[in-house]
Amino acid sequence: MNILILTGKFGMGHYSAAEAIKQEIEENYKDINVNIKIIDIIDYLFPAISSYVYKSFDTLVSKWANLYNFINTNNEERNIKTFNYLFIKKLDKLFDKYNPEVVISTLPISSQYISKYKSIKKSNVPLLTFITDISSHSEWIHKNTNYYFVGDEKIKGSLVNKGISEEKIIITGIPVRKQFREIDMDLNKNNKKKEVLIMGGGLGLISVNDELFEVLNNVKDIKTTIITGNNKSMYEYLRDKYKNIKVIGYTEEVSKYMKNSDLIISKSGGITLFEAIYSEVPMYVINPFLVQEIKNSKFIEKEKIGRVIRDKDFDIVSDILNLINDDYEITKMKNNMKNIKSRINQNEIINVLDKFMKGA
Incomplete structure (x- = not known):
């Protein structure tokens, strides 16, 4: 065939x-x-x-x-x-x-x-x-x-x-590759630092500011990884700027970083959304601006699998730190993701x- x-x-x-x-x-x-x-x-x-x-x-x-x-x-x-x-x-x-x-x-x-x-x-x-x-x-x-x-x-x-x-x-x-759909049963998330993954999609459009990076760089209890995708200028700008933040360009190992994370800060692209759902990692979306991403972000809110921030004056730094340390809220979001997968x-x-x- x-x-x-x-x-x-x-x-x-x-x-x-x-x-x-x-x-x-x-x-x-x-x-x-x-x-x-x-x-x-x-x-x-x-x-x-x-x-x-x-x-x-x-x-x-x-x-x-x-x-x-x-x-x-x-x-x-x-x-x-x-x-x-x-x-x-x-x-x-x-x-x-x-x-x-x-x-x-x-x-x-x-x-x-x-x-x-x-x-x-x-x-x-x-x-x-x-x-x-x-x-x-x-x-x-x-x-x-x-x-x-x-x-x-x-x-x-x-x-x-x-x-x-x-x-x-x-x-x-939305179809995602096998590595996202397979939950790694050997992955031990207990007794480890909280992990935040920041992604910008294939274009590397990261819609957060240096203030957040500075704070995450200085918080000892949080491990931060930034994937800039194909955005080479963003990669060059970030890669040596923060001592405690790992910066990666284009990678085929997104599933590994995603499954190790407790929260993903990202654009609300359709593929990223379902990669996160299958990986059972809540999403944090800041100011979605493209039409399709706005629709995807409404799905995130409706299904309660993450948080969407549209107020440009909102204190996202404090909110992200509060959410990443709120085990009860993160667990609820993960369970909602499990429910989507069952449907x-x-x-x-x-x-x-x-x-x-x-x-x-």
């Missing part, structure tokens, strides 16, 4: 989801010949300008978030299509090369383009779309999608209200693929 996963690097969430899905399929089909290929749809369709597209996006979300939010909201209302018929030949070549029997999308534009391609070519290839935020934005919705995989019941209900058949919507949570099943992707394999 040939499976094509289409994604993009707008941040790293979409790509991380693609890798998690690939890993899930490979784990479950070890005895069957399944060929899986992940393709960056932006690199594939626009090889000459893809790096410019991604750099422009990074600049947009980090420096002109209000403009990004305006564009995002306007697209929700108008459901703007960007498909160009010049893409047909390129998609023909893609399908000829990989001969996919299933196409999986973790990026809205991939879902749009494959849906349109299916219409033009009268193709019956199954299209599975994984929505990578707690959102039902219309950019994800396209008529030739066979199944939608969503983060929670509320998103399912929202899609139903937008005309999507309930049978096409499956609640799996979702990432393995449902395998049940869907089984249907297509039987029909092949």
